[in-house]
Amino acid sequence: MSALLTAVVAAITLVTAAPVYPQPGPGTQVLDQDAKLTGFPERGWFKANIPFVDLPDKQIESVYYYRWRSFYEAQKYTREGWITSEFLGPVGYSAPDGGIVAAAGHHVYEGRWLRDTRYLDDYLRYWMRGSGAGPKPATEFLNKNTTDWAHQYSSWLADAALRRAEVTGDVGFAANLLPELKRHWERWSPQYNTEVGLYWQTPVWDAMEYTASSYQSPDPYHGGDGFRPTLNSYQIADARAIAELARRTGDRATERTYRERAESLTKAQEKWLWDKDKKFYKHVMRDDNPDRVKIADREQIGFVPWMFHTAPPGNAEAWAQLVDPQGFAARFGPTTVERRSPWFMKDAERGCCRWSGPSWPYATSQTLTAMANLLIDYPAQSYVDKADYVALLRGYALTQTKDGKPYVAEAHHPDEPRWLYDGRNHSEDYNHSTYADLVLSGLLGIRPRSDDSVLISPLATWSHFAVENLAYHGRNLSVVWDQDGKHYGRGQGLRVYLDGREVARQADLKPLRVSVPRGAVKPLPRLVDDAANVSGSGFPEASASYSNVGNGDLPAQANDGQNFFLDVPNTRWTSYRSPNPTDWLAVDFGKPTATSDVRLFFYDDAGGVRVPAWYLLQYKRSDGSWTDVPAQTRTPTVGNDLTRITFPTVTTSALRVLGTPQQGSSFGLTAFQSWRG
CATH class of the missing domain: 2.60.120.260 (Galactose-binding domain-like)
Structure with missing residues (x-):
């Protein structure tokens, strides 16, 4: 081949080759993105995909970027496309190619902010239509109660798919999965108790071994089967999501059916799981418990109903326990059971995994998501405030360190600066929780909506912060807060930009709803x-x-x-x-x-x-x-x-x-x- 012909062919190849990364398009240039990514691998991936933030609390900020790096590491390409892994190395109890459904809802909440939609498109298909939805052995080791991988552990996949659609603006993708989402919801029916009107779950298949409730059963590892605020809140949230997707497709019968199911479950959860005396949602043993007596202990799972708006406003007193020194408060907390419990930290030093007190990122991220919902979406209450949210998030960030560097493993001591469960060649950069989502949707208050708007309602009360070029409904959304106008040089107050153009401003940090006309989304081809x-x-x-x-x-x-x-x-x-x-x-x-x-x-x-x-x-x-x-x-x-x-x-x-x-x-x-x- 002549040199000229070689050059021509090469030029054609460059023109026709599919782009590796999505193109961010026009946006603001307030932040130095290269400086934020110092030391990162494949910086082009991050610059194309993640929202950039600038925070005065550098501990919270450094963990934010670290957690995007660990999420990048967790993307695994399989014969069915991309999945998001929990462990970087293989484990013996995973679904085909390494999927584990326990944290799949967390993965979707976190990954919904990526510009490249192919990762979660493939991942949701894996759990709904692929081998993740396929059969598994009903064994003690792999959960004898269920026969498919997507039900090995409790999850909230329909809710996660809808929350993701609120960011991307592509409700059609989630709606296309509606038959599978309905089937997924129905397959929990063997664990539905018609007398109580709730689902029961074995604690270990809530991804929680050795809990306070488990120690009160004959099987401390698995735990006694019980009615829990986890799976029931997930089923309520998923039913609501299915109803909303059905409404979008004009399927009124399905919408009505699933709204009624969600309402029935919500009433039953309130009747059976809410402890009116202790003001908390609790585990209720299924067996040998004819009077449906609640356990005495408050476990952190009692905050889960607020994560999905399944708790009524009148139950807000539960949140007093989060900041109570005898409740869940801890330097590296919250704890997984209240300190008053006689089971607090029982055998916690004996090895993984014991959810009887240690600080668990999985549960911490659930609690922070729930707390943001309480502070932003619920009526005002007097038990926790914005400062408490920032303090808890900062404690979570302090937890995620090791040897002076950002790091996340399986569980942390609640009172000491050390990871309790951190197996070498196993727990590194453990992807079992959210963090970036907590910064974006909670701390900075980017509240996605299904209509052509976004709500900005920050929980941060700092003098300045910024989030830049966040992919939202096919547009680039930037939010800059500068109390005196000196930090970013763009003027005082809160300013909102779409595709680099200022579209709203105000002097304070009160909630602000901004119109966001849909942009043209051009997804990259599946390769x-x-x-x-x-x-x-x-x-x-x-x-x-x-x-x-x-x-x-x-x-x-x-x-x-x-x-x-x-x-x-x-x-x-x-x-x-x-x-x-x-x-x-x-x-x-x-x-x-x-x-x-x-x-x-x-x-x-x-x-x-x-x-x-x-x-x-x-x-x-x-x-x-x-x-x-x-x-x-x-x-x-x-x-x-x-x-x-x-x-x-x-x-x-x-x-x-x-x-x-x-x-x-x-x-x-x-x-x-x-x-x-």
Whole structure:
């Protein structure tokens, strides 16, 4: 091929190649985004996807950006598209390809703020239509009460799908899942008690082992089956969401049916689970409890009804317990059971996982979501205020540290600066809760709506803060608060921008509803990564000329569908300590496969593993020989970032990267991807 023809083909490839990231479009430039992302991998992903914030409390801010990085790490590409993982490494009780439904509602609440909608589109399909909705063994280890993965644990998926639609403006996607959402709701029916009018759940399948209520049963690990404010609130919220989606599609019969079901459950929850004397929602044992006596202890799950607006305004006195030193208050709290309980911190130091007092991010994020709803959506009350919300969020941020850096694991000591449950090569960057959503929808008060508007109702009372270029209804939303006008130089007061243009302002932080005309949403095409193999068995199969086996840097780590740059756990192949002058990593597709868009992520630890001095992308000919892929167009090779190679379509059974390391080092890849439309 002549040099001129090669250049022409390369130019055409650049024009026709699908964009990697969504284009943010016009917006404000109040914040220095590059400075906020110092030290981050693949900064282009974050700049295209996340809302940027500027907060005077740098502890809360640093954890905000860290939690977006950990959410990025949790995206796993599978044979069914993207899912959001809970653990970065595999566990034995997950659904196919690693999904765990326990925190799926949290994942959707958090991920709804991403500009690229493909992640949650795929994830919701996985739980509703994919293998996440498929059959599972009804065993003690995997929950003997249910027969499909989506019901292994309690969840609130219909509600989460609707709340996500309020951010994206695309109610149609959630409405399209309506048949599956109805089926998902109905499949809880075996755990519905007609006498009480509520659902029962085994505490462990609420993702809560060894709770205060569990210790009062014959089975402290699983816990006694009981009527709980968790699953019942989730079912109320999901029924309401289904009714709303049915209303949007004109299905009045379904709307009426599910509104009635939600109302019936709400009345039953109030009748049976609200303790009028102790002013709290509680667990009620199902068995050997004919009078339906509530347990004596207040557990943190008693705040869950406010997370879904299922508690009436008159029950607000429960929130006095959140700030009570004998209730749930703690430096690194809240605690999972009140301190008055005789079960408080029982056996908590014996090992994971005991929800009898430790601070649990899963529950903390539920409580903070519930508290924001109480303060913004409910009538005024005298038990907690905005300052309490900020203090609790700050305590949550202080919890999420380790060795002076942001970090989240499974559970934290409520009174001491240490993680209780933090298993090496297991708990790192544990994705079992929300945080960014709490900053955006609670602290900064970005309250999504299903109509063409947004409510701005901040709980922060600082002198300044900003959220910039938040993807909302196809527009870029920015909110800047500057009490004296000196911090951002845009004038005093609260200012709201759409696509970089100021559309509203006011002098104070009172709630402000702003009209948001729908923008043109242009979702990126769904692509397939033919190189990904989550299971590591069969094809596509990765191999290498040399691997640092002792450190676990195996070839299959480079095409496992995950892409992050941690030392522990690792998900990379390296040639560390290789005696070879050059090394290669290959992916065998197992059959002739068309390829034209390869994305490489070279690992760089600034020490023994660096980006290669040079590399070649090669494909296997039909005769088994290797040759360079012609007419390659490459982006710059940067460690811990995307290197994209586009070229005219080649059909081949295998690709490989052949590289020479820099002097005194080796090279490695955290991800080897081959994408097609």
